[in-house]
Amino acid sequence: MSPVRLGPKISGLLAAATTVILMAFSADDPGDRLRDPAAEAHARALFRDIRCLVCQNQSIDESEAPLAEDLRKIVRAQVAAGRTDAQIKAYIVARYGEFALERPTVSLGNAVLWGAPFLVLVVGGGGLFLHRGRAAAAETPLTPEEEARLERISVPPT
Amino acid sequence: MTDELGAFALYFALALSGVQVLASAVGRLKKNATLRGAGEGAALAAFLAIALAFAALMHAFVTSDFSVLNVAANSHTDKPLLYKVAAVWGSHEGSMLLWCLALTGFGMAVAVFGQGLPSGLKALTVATQGGLGLLFIGYTAFASNPFVRLAAAPVEGASLNPILQDPFLAIHPPFLYAGYVGFSVVFSLAVAALIEGRVDAAWARWVRPWTLAAWSCLTVGITLGSFWAYYELGWGGWWFWDPVENASFMPWLVGAALLHSSIVTEKRGALAGWTAFLALAAFTFSMLGAFLVRSGVLTSVHAFAVDPKRGVILLAILAVAAGSAFALFAWRAPGLRGQGGLFAPVSREGALVLNNLFFAAATLTVALGTLYPLIRQALTGEAISVGAPYYALTFAPIMAACLIILPAGPLLAWKRADALGAAQRLSAAAVLALAAALLGFFVLQPDKLGPAVGLAIGTWLIAGSLTELIVRIRLGQVPGAEVLRRLGGLPRGQWGMTLAHAGLGVFVLGAAFETSGRIDAAEVLSIGQSLSVGQYRLTLKSVSPVDGPNYAAERAVLAVTGPGGAAPDVTPERRFYPANRQTTSQVAIQRRGASDLYVVVGERREGRRPGWLVRAYWNPWARLIFGGPILMALGGLVSLSDRRLRLGVGARAARRTQSPLAGAAH
Numbered sequence: 021m022s023p024v025r026l027g028p029k030i031s032g033l034l035a036a037a038t039t040v041i042l043m044a045f046s047a048d049d050p051g052d053r054l055r056d057p058a059a060e061a062h063a064r065a066l067f068r069d070i071r072c073l074v075c076q077n078q079s080i081d082e083s084e085a086p087l088a089e090d091l092r093k094i095v096r097a098q099v100a101a102g103r104t105d106a107q108i109k110a111y112i113v114a115r116y117g118e119f120a121l122e123r124p125t126v127s128l129g130n131a132v133l134w135g136a137p138f139l140v141l142v143v144g145g146g147g148l149f150l151h152r153g154r155a156a157a158a159e160t161p162l163t164p165e166e167e168a169r170l171e172r173i174s175v176p177p178t
Numbered sequence: 179m180t181d182e183l184g185a186f187a188l189y190f191a192l193a194l195s196g197v198q199v200l201a202s203a204v205g206r207l208k209k210n211a212t213l214r215g216a217g218e219g220a221a222l223a224a225f226l227a228i229a230l231a232f233a234a235l236m237h238a239f240v241t242s243d244f245s246v247l248n249v250a251a252n253s254h255t256d257k258p259l260l261y262k263v264a265a266v267w268g269s270h271e272g273s274m275l276l277w278c279l280a281l282t283g284f285g286m287a288v289a290v291f292g293q294g295l296p297s298g299l300k301a302l303t304v305a306t307q308g309g310l311g312l313l314f315i316g317y318t319a320f321a322s323n324p325f326v327r328l329a330a331a332p333v334e335g336a337s338l339n340p341i342l343q344d345p346f347l348a349i350h351p352p353f354l355y356a357g358y359v360g361f362s363v364v365f366s367l368a369v370a371a372l373i374e375g376r377v378d379a380a381w382a383r384w385v386r387p388w389t390l391a392a393w394s395c396l397t398v399g400i401t402l403g404s405f406w407a408y409y410e411l412g413w414g415g416w417w418f419w420d421p422v423e424n425a426s427f428m429p430w431l432v433g434a435a436l437l438h439s440s441i442v443t444e445k446r447g448a449l450a451g452w453t454a455f456l457a458l459a460a461f462t463f464s465m466l467g468a469f470l471v472r473s474g475v476l477t478s479v480h481a482f483a484v485d486p487k488r489g490v491i492l493l494a495i496l497a498v499a500a501g502s503a504f505a506l507f508a509w510r511a512p513g514l515r516g517q518g519g520l521f522a523p524v525s526r527e528g529a530l531v532l533n534n535l536f537f538a539a540a541t542l543t544v545a546l547g548t549l550y551p552l553i554r555q556a557l558t559g560e561a562i563s564v565g566a567p568y569y570a571l572t573f574a575p576i577m578a579a580c581l582i583i584l585p586a587g588p589l590l591a592w593k594r595a596d597a598l599g600a601a602q603r604l605s606a607a608a609v610l611a612l613a614a615a616l617l618g619f620f621v622l623q624p625d626k627l628g629p630a631v632g633l634a635i636g637t638w639l640i641a642g643s644l645t646e647l648i649v650r651i652r653l654g655q656v657p658g659a660e661v662l663r664r665l666g667g668l669p670r671g672q673w674g675m676t677l678a679h680a681g682l683g684v685f686v687l688g689a690a691f692e693t694s695g696r697i698d699a700a701e702v703l704s705i706g707q708s709l710s711v712g713q714y715r716l717t718l719k720s721v722s723p724v725d726g727p728n729y730a731a732e733r734a735v736l737a738v739t740g741p742g743g744a745a746p747d748v749t750p751e752r753r754f755y756p757a758n759r760q761t762t763s764q765v766a767i768q769r770r771g772a773s774d775l776y777v778v779v780g781e782r783r784e785g786r787r788p789g790w791l792v793r794a795y796w797n798p799w800a801r802l803i804f805g806g807p808i809l810m811a812l813g814g815l816v817s818l819s820d821r822r823l824r825l826g827v828g829a830r831a832a833r834r835t836q837s838p839l840a841g842a843a844h
Contacts, residue, residue, distance in 0.1 A: 026648035044276070050700045050701050050702060051702075051793075054770055068566070068567070069565075069567055071563045071565060077418065077420050077476075078418075079247075079565060079566075082413055082415065117560075118560065118561070118562045118563075119561040119562060119563050120563070120567075121562070121563060121568060122563055122564075122565025122567050122568075123565060123568055123571075124550075124562050124563065124564055124568060125562075129554060129558065129560065129562075130550075130554070130562070132546070132550070133546050133547070133550045133554075133564070133568075134572070136542055137539045137540070137542050137543040137546070137572050137573075138539070138572075139578060140538055140539040140542055141535065141536075141539045141576065144538065144539070145535065147477040148523065148528075148531060148532070148535070149523075150396060
């Protein structure tokens with residue numbers, strides 16, 4: 021059987037089904053890639069920081085959705101135009117809001133998010149440090165009578 | 179008929195759980211052995227009833243009884259038998275029934291195998307387990323009943339989501355649920371001990387085996403899910419910091435912390451309150467996980483059986499169970515103070531406390547990353563995302579610090595340890611780790627820092643674990659026969675720990691390498707054309723249609739030439755499932771050592787250069803990512819088989835001490 025005869029038929033079904041696909045195949049069109057490998061790598065790094073807004077929790081690097089494809093084109097064009105990461109992200113945020121950033125901004129609104137884990141370490145570590153002082157204080161040396169009693173009841177090993 | 183039997187068994191199990199709570203609690207109160215026994219009998223009967231209900235549902239799926247709504251919505255006659263069986267837990271209703279099966283199973287296990295438990299503690303544990311049963315079986319029976327009949331049965335079912343039709347995913351939920359729900363026993367033990375007012379070393383001895391069992395199952399479950407995502411979602415990712423993954427990861431982290439803190443409570447009587455707190459927290463995070471996964475409150479790549487309305491009820495169950503348990507803790511915990519043995523900061527206890535501190539911070543990171551977007555949206559209405567880059571900046575350094583101190587812990591003595599001595603013993607491991615880092619930094623291209631750090635930490639963990647083993651058997655210090663004798667005499671718990679810690683090292687090696695060393699390539703290929711990925715060259719030989727049992731596929735055949743010459747062909751497929759009108763990608767993975775050549779075929783492209791979109795990835799050391807956690811789970815099981823922890827050993831040991839002659843007769 022020739023693949024050419026049946027191929028398009030199946031492809032047609034596949035295309036019809038694409039709309040209901042939940043998953044994605046990192047569907048980045050090779051034709052869209054930037055010629056300069058360094059710029060392409062830079063764009064790829066940015067893709068991982070930008071969320072596909074219509075997907076189930078994927079970055080635009082991973083998603084096959086048309087929106088992700090458009091966003092990839094925008095990012096590539098801006099990288100090629102020599103804009104900085106900050107400018108590109110600001111452009112994305114201006115259009116789609118902070119929701120589009122995979123890495124939340126370090127801002128007052130996210131203070132708990134960024135700070136709490138490290139606060140736990142600092143407070144916990146501080147607590148341990150204080151406990152150390154207390155444990156040392158609580159451990160009083162034995163009195164001579166106790167020493168003598170310990171001597172009596174200790175059985176030498178062997 | 180079997181369907182009605184199943185429904186009846188489900189309601190009957192609910193009634194039995196009520197009996198279990200009442201009989202056990204009153205039996206404890208009145209110190210009545212008959213009532214306590216009745217409570218245990220009810221626990222056993224509740225398990226049998228749920229098992230019957232589960233069997234009835236499985237029967238409906240296997241026989242494709244489409245008059246049952248759940249079967250009609252999730253099954254199909256063309257589906258292979260394995261996936262008919264797996265579809266039982268593929269839906270919301272079925273998965274809750276699986277949850278109840280695990281819950282009553284563990285309740286039964288406590289009742290039947292917990293002979294060594296003090297009678298009062300046991301009765302209260304069985305009662306609490308019954309209380310959890312009431313909540314979850316009640317939810318299943320009234321809000322999520324899988325036995326609902328359809329007035330008019332359809333001729334054919336809607337089938338299971340095709341990306342769930344996979345052997346690994348079929349067995350993933352049972353492991354995951356055994357892990358999630360296994361923590362319910364620890365939860366019930368903690369509630370019972372708090373009511374009794376005795377959280378001590380003997381109690382911790384009972385907590386440990388259940389924690390080990392639950393944690394090992396959870397480890398296997400998460401690993402299977404991760405492996406599934408790796409080859410099924412089609413771009414080689416294995417962990418996405420996705421809410422559903424985080425939901426399973428939080429109880430895992432708390433469980434790991436509990437494993438370590440309960441050692442301190444068992445051996446030294448210290449940290450009793452904290453251990454009880456973790457015991458409550460582990461199952462609370464399990465319930466939170468069930469809520470997050472099933473309510474669809476967070477979007478996820480893994481969200482399959484989601485229902486927001488019922489999510490509210492799950493949230494209420496979580497609030498009732500966890501709320502009352504933590505209220506009890508707040509009331510009783512202050513009375514637990516002042517029992518534990520004192521210890522210096524540099525000691526085994528000190529190291530384990532530090533471990534718990536890191537785990538607490540790491541768990542908080544995952545919890546915040548998962549829930550903060552919800553909180554922020556509720557408070558300010560602003561939507562934010564928390565993705566992988568957040569965890570790379572918070573979770574990764576916290577855990578890295580934890581892993582750096584890890585090998586020192588087992589080398590430190592209880593109470594007060596010699597830090598310098600431990601450092602000396604670890605010097606060889608440190609040199610090895612440093613050498614690995616330097617080698618990685620100078621040999622690997624182009625991304626150097628990630629794999630170099632990963633190599634160093636992974637080597638450090640593996641070498642550090644082996645160092646501890648070498649110290650224990652005194653290799654090189656005593657004659658060979660003595661070394662062998664010591665090796666044979668090592669307790670299983672020791673082997674378990676070494677395996678688990680070394681497994682963690684193996685995982686770190688894989689994760690660091692795969693993440694920073696992955697190479698990918700994508701080209702539109704027509705027949706005869708090829709593309710290169712790393713050292714491999716793939717040539718498209720043919721693309722032809724293939725018929726599967728319940729799908730039609732396009733199969734591509736690609737010839738592979740690598741550094742060692744020609745390798746076997748790879749055959750990625752693109753499958754279309756008519757019942758769901760869904761397409762999935764069947765990835766072709768060729769394992770080369772611990773690394774994977776990963777090939778995906780996309781749809782046919784027309785236009786200037788017609789052909790098929792082929793993506794290829796070289797995932798170095800990817801198999802270590804999954805092998806490491808399996809070693810960790812094995813470590814847990816080996817530890818569990820330790821004589822010390824075997825169920826009932828406590829009672830036998832107690833009897834032996836009472837009659838030394840009987841002991842001598844053995």
